[in-house]
Amino acid sequence: MRRRDYEGPDDLRLMQDLVQRTWSPRSRLHIGDVAWERSVNFGRRGDTWRTALWEDDGQVVAWGWAELPDHLLLVVDPVRPEAAAEVIAWYRALVPEGACSVLEEETHLVSALEAAGFHPDDEAPFFTHHDMSLSDLRTPVVPDGFTLRHVRPDEVEKRAAGHRAAWSDLAPSKVTDEDFAAVMSTWPYRPELDWIVEAPNGEFAASALIWLDEVHGVGLVEPVGCAPEYRRRGLGQAVNLAALHALRDAGGTDARVCPRGDDGYPSARALYQSIGFKPGARTRLYVA
Ligand SMILES: CC(C)(COP(=O)(O)OP(=O)(O)OC[C@H]1O[C@@H](n2cnc3c(N)ncnc32)[C@H](O)[C@@H]1OP(=O)(O)O)[C@@H](O)C(=O)NCCC(=O)NCCS
Numbered sequence: 001m002r003r004r005d006y007e008g009p010d011d012l013r014l015m016q017d018l019v020q021r022t023w024s025p026r027s028r029l030h031i032g033d034v035a036w037e038r039s040v041n042f043g044r045r046g047d048t049w050r051t052a053l054w055e056d057d058g059q060v061v062a063w064g065w066a067e068l069p070d071h072l073l074l075v076v077d078p079v080r081p082e083a084a085a086e087v088i089a090w091y092r093a094l095v096p097e098g099a100c101s102v103l104e105e106e107t108h109l110v111s112a113l114e115a116a117g118f119h120p121d122d123e124a125p126f127f128t129h130h131d132m133s134l135s136d137l138r139t140p141v142v143p144d145g146f147t148l149r150h151v152r153p154d155e156v157e158k159r160a161a162g163h164r165a166a167w168s169d170l171a172p173s174k175v176t177d178e179d180f181a182a183v184m185s186t187w188p189y190r191p192e193l194d195w196i197v198e199a200p201n202g203e204f205a206a207s208a209l210i211w212l213d214e215v216h217g218v219g220l221v222e223p224v225g226c227a228p229e230y231r232r233r234g235l236g237q238a239v240n241l242a243a244l245h246a247l248r249d250a251g252g253t254d255a256r257v258c259p260r261g262d263d264g265y266p267s268a269r270a271l272y273q274s275i276g277f278k279p280g281a282r283t284r285l286y287v288a
Contacts (some may be wrong), residue, residue: 001054001055001056001061002054002055002056002208003052003053003054003086003090004052004053004055005020005050005052005053006051006053006063008194011051011053011155012035012038012186014033014053014060014185015044015051015053015060015063015065015075015121016031016064016187017060018060018061018063018075018077019031019033019075020146020213020215020216021077021142021260022075022078023213023216023218023273024079025105025129025131025280026103026105026106026125026281027103027132027221028075028101028102028103028106028283029075030080030213030218031188031211031213032188032210032211032212032213032219032220032222033222033258034112034219035183035186035187035188035189035211036183036211036223037073038065038112038186038221039179039182039183039185039265040175040179040180040182040183040188041058041179042179042182043176043178043179043182043274044174044176044179045067045271048067048068048069048113049065049066049067049068049096050064050065050066050068051063051065052061052064052087052090052181054086054087056080060075060076060168061076061077061080061083061275062075062076062077062080062083062084063075063087063089063198064087064088064091066091066094066095066098068095068167069088069095069096070095070097070098070099071098071099071100071101072087072091072095072098072099073100073101073185074087074088074089074099074100074109076108076109076112078108078203081108081111081112084109084111084112084113085112085115085116087116088100088112088113088116089116089145089170090243090246091137092116092288094282096288097235097287097288098112098287098288099127099286099287099288100113100118100283100285100287101127101284101286102283102284102286103129103281103282103283103284104281104282104283104284105281109233110284110286113286114286116171116201116288117129117288118287118288119196119255119286119287119288120285120286120287121282121284121285121286121287122284124249124284124285124287125260125262125263125264125265126260126262126282126283126284126285127254127260127282127283128167128249128256128258128260128261128269128279128280128281128282128283129161129258129261129277129280129281129282130133130256130257130258130259130269130273130277130278130280131254131255131256131271131278131280132244132254132255132275132277133254133279134228134247134248134253134255135208136253136276137241137244137276138247138275138276139239139241140237140239140241140242140245141234141238142197142234142235142238143173143233143234145199145200146197146198146199146200146205146235147197147198148195148196148197148198148238148239148242149196149198149209150191150192150193150194150195150196150243150256151191151194151195151196152191153184153191154178156177156181156184157177158204159184159194159196159204159206159207159250160175160176160177160178160180161180162196162203162204162205162206162207162225162227163180163202163207163225164221164223165203165225165227165228166206166207166227166228167203167225169228169255182207188213188214189209189211190250192210192246193210193211193212193219193246193247193250194207194208194209194243194244195207195208195209195210195239195242195246196239196245197209197226197230197235197238197239199230203227204278205226205227205230206226206227206230206236206237206238206239207223207225207226208221208223208239208240208242209222209223209224209225209243210222210242210246210247210252210255211249211250212242212247212250215251216253217251217252217254218245218252218253218254218255218256219244219250219252219255219256220255220256220257220258221243221244221255221257221272222257222258223236224239224240224257224268224271226239227249229233231244236271237271237274237275240271240272242276244275255277257272257277258283259263259272261270261282261283263280264287
């Protein structure tokens with residue numbers, strides 16, 4: 001097994017290939033999580049990231065993504081659990097005290113973290129997987145004057161503005177037009193799976209982006225938002241349902257979304273459960 005540092009977009013695709021090759025319903029990450037998190041934040045935060053890939057016989061068997069100063073994300077092929085210890089040792093050499101979030105069902109990662117001296121922080125916020133089959137989807141409905149449609153590739157600025165409007169409750173969103181252009185050019189983004197509700201004044205009032213993993217037929221919903229002045233009028237529900245219909249039309253059979261599961265942020269999971277998503281496994285933060 002050989003470690004090497006991340007070198008650029010070709011390696012992002014190799015990281016996603018490992019996620020896709022090893023994916024099961026018990027995986028923390030979907031290819032869409034990796035696409036979204038890396039593309040939307042790279043321009044502003046990429047200089048604080050350290051990323052390494054572990055390869056064996058020409059195949060990536062693990063990767064680690066350290067967001068300095070204090071968070072590790074890792075993916076390890078479950079049939080190569082010994083690679084988890086290597087990723088964690090690499091991270092500990094960068095950061096003596098750190099934290100790592102995994103899905104509770106990723107037992108190969110939990111064991112490696114515990115063996116390296118990490119322990120669960122049960123007070124930390126967590127995320128809960130929510131899943132639904134696309135076999136029985138309600139018809140989306142929007143108020144008169146509002147339009148449901150997918151984004152066009154030339155609408156980067158409006159799409160980014162709609163995202164910022166929905167994600168500025170706690171502090172103004174820092175996502176730039178360039179960040180969103182990066183999202184829209186990252187595999188497996190497709191404009192047909194990026195839905196918005198257009199208000200009568202032309203603003204993008206609500207949005208839902210889905211990333212389809214064609215191998216598994218599963219679409220990840222990430223992110224979803226509705227601008228504060230348009231909330232509690234059913235737009236979040238409608239834009240999700242419309243995107244889910246498009247996902248089914250594109251060949252998807254199931255959808256996943258991962259909202260906060262703790263009571264510190266209940267609105268998102270309430271929205272998804274109102275659509276038909278059912279809660280499953282949760283993440284847990286391990287700290288050293
Ligand atoms: C979560 C969010 C997308 C909801 O959008 P919305 O357009 O207001 O949602 P809807 O009007 O379609 O709500 C549908 C149902 O979801 C639930 N819901 C939505 N917002 C809720 C809230 N703040 N508290 C409790 N339940 C809520 C309710 O069951 C609601 O039905 P009801 O209004 O008849 O009670 C919006 O609040 C938002 O953009 N928040 C900031 C970004 C965010 O958290 N995105 C999701 C992260 S995974």
